[in-house]
Amino acid sequence: MVAVLAGTFTLRFSTGLTGGLLVFYLARLHLHGGPRVDELTLAILTSTFFAAELILSTPFGMLSDRWGHHRVMQIGPIFGAVAVVVTWLSTNIVVIGGTRWLEGASTAASVPSILGFIALVTAGDELLRGRMAARFEGATLAGLGVGIVAAGILYDGIPGVWSGLGRDAFLLNAGIYAISYLIYRYGVADPLADRPAVAGVSHSWGRYGRLLINSHVWLLAPTWIAVNAAIGLWTSQSIFQLIREPDGRFPGQVLMGGFVGSQIALGLGVALVVFFAGLAFWGERFKRYRRTTIILYGVGGGALSVIAAVVVNHSAGAPAIIPLVFGLAAGAGLFVLAGATPAALGLLADISEAYPADRGAIMGLYSVFLALGQILGSLIGGVAAISFGIDGILGATLALLAVAILPISRLRPFEHVVGTAAG
Numbered sequence: 001m002v003a004v005l006a007g008t009f010t011l012r013f014s015t016g017l018t019g020g021l022l023v024f025y026l027a028r029l030h031l032h033g034g035p036r037v038d039e040l041t042l043a044i045l046t047s048t049f050f051a052a053e054l055i056l057s058t059p060f061g062m063l064s065d066r067w068g069h070h071r072v073m074q075i076g077p078i079f080g081a082v083a084v085v086v087t088w089l090s091t092n093i094v095v096i097g098g099t100r101w102l103e104g105a106s107t108a109a110s111v112p113s114i115l116g117f118i119a120l121v122t123a124g125d126e127l128l129r130g131r132m133a134a135r136f137e138g139a140t141l142a143g144l145g146v147g148i149v150a151a152g153i154l155y156d157g158i159p160g161v162w163s164g165l166g167r168d169a170f171l172l173n174a175g176i177y178a179i180s181y182l183i184y185r186y187g188v189a190d191p192l193a194d195r196p197a198v199a200g201v202s203h204s205w206g207r208y209g210r211l212l213i214n215s216h217v218w219l220l221a222p223t224w225i226a227v228n229a230a231i232g233l234w235t236s237q238s239i240f241q242l243i244r245e246p247d248g249r250f251p252g253q254v255l256m257g258g259f260v261g262s263q264i265a266l267g268l269g270v271a272l273v274v275f276f277a278g279l280a281f282w283g284e285r286f287k288r289y290r291r292t293t294i295i296l297y298g299v300g301g302g303a304l305s306v307i308a309a310v311v312v313n314h315s316a317g318a319p320a321i322i323p324l325v326f327g328l329a330a331g332a333g334l335f336v337l338a339g340a341t342p343a344a345l346g347l348l349a350d351i352s353e354a355y356p357a358d359r360g361a362i363m364g365l366y367s368v369f370l371a372l373g374q375i376l377g378s379l380i381g382g383v384a385a386i387s388f389g390i391d392g393i394l395g396a397t398l399a400l401l402a403v404a405i406l407p408i409s410r411l412r413p414f415e416h417v418v419g420t421a422a423g
Contacts, residue, residue: 001121001132003187004073004114005139011077011110011180012143013150017173018084018103019049020151022096023240025087025167032167034091041093042240043382047375048097050232052104053111054371061112061365069117070188076110077181079103081174088170104371111367115345117188133342134283138276141341145272149265223295224344224369225376226404230302230397232377233384241390250389255313274331278338285339291350292408294343299404301336304329306398313390 026037026045064072083102090096118136122128154172157164165172242259250256282294289297308330315323348366377400384392 001118003183004117005135007073007180007183007187008110008114008136008139009143010176010183011080011106012140013147014077014080014084014143014173014176014180015103015107016144016147017151017154017176018080018087018147018170019046019144020148021155021167021169021173022087024151024155025170026096027240029091032091035093037093039240039382039385043378045093045097045100046232046378048100049104049107050371050374050378052101053108053367054104054375056105056108057112057365057367057371060109061116061367064113064116069113069120070184072113073110073117073188074181074184076106076108077177077184078106079109080106080180081177084170084173084177088167108367115348115366131283133345134279137342137345138279138283141275141279142272145268145275149268149272152264220344220347221365221369222407223404225373226400227295227299227302227340227344228370228373229377229380230373230400230404232374233381233393233397233400238390238393241385241393250391252316253313253390254316255390271331271334274334275338278335279342281335282339283342291343291347294339296405296408298337298340298343299401301333301338302340302401303398304333305331305337306333306394306401308333310391310394313394 022045023042025032026042030036060072060075079102083099083106086102087096087099090099115136118132122132151169154165154169155167241256242264282298285294308326311326312323312330315326345366380396380400381393384396386392388395
């Protein structure tokens with residue numbers, strides 16, 4: 001488990017680093033001989049990554065049930081390494097779109113197999129499952145977050161100290177992907193992860209279709225998709241808006257443009273510390289609170305963060321205490337929001353208990369729902385940012401969080417039976 005979580009961190013670090021570097025690279029692509037890139041193009045490229053994850057997660061999840069989780073988790077770093085090298089070589093938007101597809105395939109191969117392994121190890125132990133769900137989310141978000149933070153420093157450097165690597169940082173990332181491969185290849189030695197889930201079971205598409213129809217997984221889907229769409233608004237658009245040249249169309253928004261990589265890194269670093277603290281807190285409370293209760297609290301926390309961010313975005317000329325107080329309120333909301341993702345993951349693992357031969361396929365739905373949400377969020381965010389700047393992103397986030405609350409009431413009556421039987 002330690003090796004799996006370590007590999008998850010390094011792999012997601014590479015994913016976050018690539019995503020962050022790509023934002024800086026695309027914002028200045030015209031300086032390297034490529035075309036100028038706008039918000040909609042960025043949204044489409046981001047969606048390409050998640051489209052690959054959406055389409056390929058289920059096949060790779062089924063493959064991990066057939067071949068063994070350990071074998072399949074080694075495929076992801078190879079795809080990722082190829083993707084970053086090709087990105088380093090090209091300024092062509094179509095080619096870069098192809099590398100986004102490879103990056104998505106990397107995640108699609110890794111996440112279902114890793115989550116299938118975790119569901120297998122934590123079967124029958126609710127507290128351990130809560131801890132491992134939180135630690136997986138922690139390793140995932142730590143990797144993504146630290147990777148994004150590092151992107152600004154590696155690409156732009158630190159003013160007056162270091163000039164940065166620019167696009168050459170993509171090559172450095174290929175080496176980090178290689179580290180992930182070595183961790184999975186030689187660090188994960190559990191023979192259970194090397195074997196098919198149940199010998200003699202035919203992992204066919206027909207079987208998988210019947211599994212989906214008969215399970216309770218679709219009760220979770222709307223909320224999980226909406227939450228990920230809200231998160232996707234920020235992962236795809238916020239950094240682009242913060243680092244772009246100041247936009248005269250939105251003079252009253254203090255967060256619109258003009259920031260440099262080191263400033264982005266500092267802000268993200270603080271947010272990550274708060275989020276990880278929230279993950280640790282809520283991961284220890286799976287026995288005390290229902291999964292749906294934690295998700296509801298998380299959605300409320302996200303709404304608080306958005307409202308506070310609106311005030312900060314319009315705090316030009318206000319006393320310094322105003323953005324400080326509302327910045328702290330946004331942090332408090334982020335702390336509470338952190339509980340939503342491990343709670344949803346715990347629910348999905350609970351569902352997989354009824355289908356021990358198909359843990360990889362069931363847990364692969366984590367990536368399917370995440371990808372659907374991120375695609376919707378990135379596209380909505382691109383349109384909202386073009387029309388209303390940071391305010392548009394904040395407003396769309398609040399609307400999606402409102403949508404996320406609606407299906408919870410339908411899920412709560414079934415929460416206690418989702419892992420007990422098929423149907």
